[in-house]
Amino acid sequence: IADPLWSRGLGDVYKRQLRHPALLKLHLVVSILVGAATALIFQNVPNDLAGIQNRAGCIFFTLTFFAFGSLTSIDLFISERAVFTRETQGGYYRVGTYFFAKAVLDGLLLRVLPAVLYSVIMYWAIGLRNTPSHVCVFFATLALFNLAAGALSMVIATVSPTAGFASLATIVALLVGLLFGGFLANADALPPWLSWMQYCSIFFYGFEVLFTNEISGLVVNFDAAGLNVNVKGDLFLDTFNFSPDDLSRDIIALFAIYVCLLILAYLL
Numbered sequence: 001i002a003d004p005l006w007s008r009g010l011g012d013v014y015k016r017q018l019r020h021p022a023l024l025k026l027h028l029v030v031s032i033l034v035g036a037a038t039a040l041i042f043q044n045v046p047n048d049l050a051g052i053q054n055r056a057g058c059i060f061f062t063l064t065f066f067a068f069g070s071l072t073s074i075d076l077f078i079s080e081r082a083v084f085t086r087e088t089q090g091g092y093y094r095v096g097t098y099f100f101a102k103a104v105l106d107g108l109l110l111r112v113l114p115a116v117l118y119s120v121i122m123y124w125a126i127g128l129r130n131t132p133s134h135v136c137v138f139f140a141t142l143a144l145f146n147l148a149a150g151a152l153s154m155v156i157a158t159v160s161p162t163a164g165f166a167s168l169a170t171i172v173a174l175l176v177g178l179l180f181g182g183f184l185a186n187a188d189a190l191p192p193w194l195s196w197m198q199y200c201s202i203f204f205y206g207f208e209v210l211f212t213n214e215i216s217g218l219v220v221n222f223d224a225a226g227l228n229v230n231v232k233g234d235l236f237l238d239t240f241n242f243s244p245d246d247l248s249r250d251i252i253a254l255f256a257i258y259v260c261l262l263i264l265a266y267l268l
Helices: 004-019 021-042 049-079 081-089 095-126 132-159 163-179 192-200 202-215 234-240 244-267
Strands: 219-224 227-232
Touching: 021 049, 021 095, 049 081, 049 095, 049 132, 049 163, 049 202, 049 219, 081 095, 095 132, 095 244, 132 163, 132 202, 132 244, 163 202, 202 234, 202 244, 227 234
Parallel strands: none
Antiparallel strands: 219 227
């Protein structure tokens, strides 16, 4: 911080963020509105087959909302390119200073804060698992997923000639990840030469953590085909080929993807 190039770069990025408060306000307002709408639609989910479907749908929608919400910062990132190039070439501050400040401010203000605000509004209204461990895993995983989605947008914006190109490329990348996320297509049904792509998808790790965190150990009333019995939620996890043993792996993988994307964006 005592380094003048460091403090100057950090200060400039912070000032630019303050000069564009509309983007931060947009993220916060939309997170509040969508969180309220999600809570209204999925409120008080029961512990039956319909409740399992609603839980899976709610989690899938939440991940999709935040993933595509990362597109909003692309235009601002690209619009600063000319100023960034001029000031770094003039020795006003270092590339690393700008990038670190940009990543921290974007992560905290546009990724973590909206995810926490959204979760606070919808989590207890829907009736998701209320133990401290389940709550912490949900909040932390959603924030980490949102950070990874933002880092992916940053990588693509760095090498894109225009904001329109960056937006389209990011949408395509997210849609491909969505297909291999474990909700739309079962990994066991995919051909072997395609199934490996799930391990490159942030949706796969995010969905497995959040769905497993919610369903594992839950007692579910199975009332279908003339049967009315109580079963463990782990039965439904087997349908998705998910396992509680993979929670730590998935969280570490999400963090690793986030860090690798940041490093890639910096190098590019």
